[in-house]
Amino acid sequence: MRVVDAFREAYGAEPAGVWHAPGRVNLIGEHTDYNDGFVLPFAVPWGVTAAVSPREDGVIRIRSLQAPGKDQVLDDPDRAEGWARYPVGVVWVMRERGLPVGGADIVMDGDVPAGAGLSSSAALEVCAALALNDLYDLGLERMELARIGQKAENDFVGMPCGIMDQAASALSQEGHALFLDCRSLGSRSIPFDLAAHGLQLLIINTGVHHELADGQYARRRRDCENAAKHLGLASLRDVTDLTAALARLSGDERARTQHVVTENHRVEAVIGLLRAGAVQEIGALLNASHLSLRDQYEVSCDELDVAVESAIKGGARGARMTGGGFGGSAIALVADDRVDRVRATVAGAYEERGWAAPEFLPAVPAPGARRLA
Template identity: 50%
Template sequence: MSTAPDPATAPAPAPAGDLAARFTQEFGSDPAGIWQAPGRVNLIGEHTDYNEGFVLPFAIDRTARVAVGVRTDSTVRLLSTYGDQGVVTTTTGSLEPGSAKGWTKYPLGVMWALRQRGIDVPGIELLLDSDVPLGAGLSSSHAIECAVITALNELTGAGLEAQDMVLATQQAENDFVGAPTGIMDQSASLRGARGHAVFLDCRDQNATLVPFEMEPAGLVLLVIDTKVSHSHADGGYASRRAACELGAEVLGVKALRDVQVGDLAEASGLLDEVTFRRVRHVVTENDRVLQTVELLGDRGPAAIGHLLDASHASMRDDFEISCPELDLAVDTSRAAGAIGARMTGGGFGGAAIALTPAASEHKVRDAVVRAFSEAGFTEPDIFTVSPAAGAMRIA
């Protein structure tokens, strides 16, 4: 079964009423409800989450929506509005890691993780609709998972708090999907709020909303989807995580969160050159998150551009997770007037963000499209995002 086509090129998601009507047409009964969860942009703090560090993502105004109906047996029937693969059918009792493919592994992984927690998850029928671009580093998979767990939490009466749903979706990603991700993406999707970023301490899940409103500052945030698809389940992500774990072990700390910038000189004499650079990225990135939170509170978003630039340089040079398309997007954006730019997401493709004066938006867009054309790259998809509300029931 193939993965659903990229929603970035598809129409806007269907209104809730249209999605309910499609559900009824496909499954022969009305859904119990419709739930949605947003994708996310990570403003700063990359690969710090699984090192028990700090991140600053925000939920975006692009969402995954699921219409869900409850069955009286253990049958599970799944359908996406994108693609032509038709209804995928399985049972709750047959859910095992590695048993699902394509987009269905995300809802099925959530069901499996809830069952691991002793929650009686019934058979369901589910229709997915999404406009979160796939493979762009905007967490399309977590948007699906968070929409599904929000629905199932209500439908089963499980009564899970946000932090419980975060950990359940992380288990789904790690153990069912096979992607060694942290808790940042689902935390942003479940805990986001309009006009705010989520300052998350990944050690204890403490989350604080930080004002992040660009319009009053005369700014927009451009997302530049390079169309270079990435996958968290590949070896590049896993090898970076393994290097971080090795660095923490050699330095005698629980996690790299416990290493400070002032400790790096000593660390350089204890670690091999590659592991040291991986560690240096995480340690300095944690520091950049803390600086960004402080500047947003004191001076607003116009003051954080240099930190975005430094973050990208660290990911490019120390963590080595950028690519030519991402570097070109960042460099061109800055040259055309953006006050700061960086790749966002797990790396090896995906998207860059450019914090840009509203008056320069079209200049930056045009410059990036032209630069990609001249380099022979696929034309990028460029759009703005705003901090939006987290997961919720919408019908």
């Protein structure tokens, strides 16, 4: 295992253990997690692997095989820079909570495709949280590790994300999607065996990231919070009469509310279809989700729209953008015998516009975070 070899080279000793946490793709339920809503993600085969040993002096030594020559030695977590702020933020949160977490020697290796929007940040956080939980015998449950990862990203990194990404990384099961109620944090695994139905879920990685994304993400969250406040509700999850709610709102707040409420309904509808074995029928809900994200939530972009539209033109049963938006990936539900056609149609549409070719990846539900050695 190359992360172990790198640990030996860096620190001249064997690591105390090796842990892995995956990235995620979201089947449906976008921008609903921070509105106390419903989501249906699953873990992907790519993620972050870490070799870790504890230290008695409180110092954190950390390196990434994706950032050679940029090792960081930290006597204070606040001094962490760049990618290291995600795992080091976990140390900061644990210490803030009074947990007995000392130092650590850490080497990390990741294989999440670049620019795909498959949440390598959550994988970094959950991997660090799981390793420290084991090494320092903290006894924390998986959901609590996810919450620590989320708090690290919210309060240490400064990204106001919801709980979905970290929960998917920490709790997912192989061959299943994870239904998560983001208010109660109750979850259950939903069987998601596309191969049995002659289907594939294809990730279309646009490879683009528009720089307005982070600021616009925070703005969308404020729109939702303001809409809930104007409606006198704790969150948009509590809207029971959408028509009446929309009549009391205007502009961006009205549009955001329409997306969140209908997206929650789509998550429930997809779960119903999966439980009934009607997997092929979820395509229409994926299409509706994309249109809502494009027109009501306004987080799509040309590259995502072309990926979705050309995938459907090529024969996909449904498609939508996935993740925060403004770039990253789309997903397409495709019959086995149409995969080549869909790939060719999407690639051709990109070539016509002079864009770099997209990357196509099979989305197979993978296991969640775990100790490897």
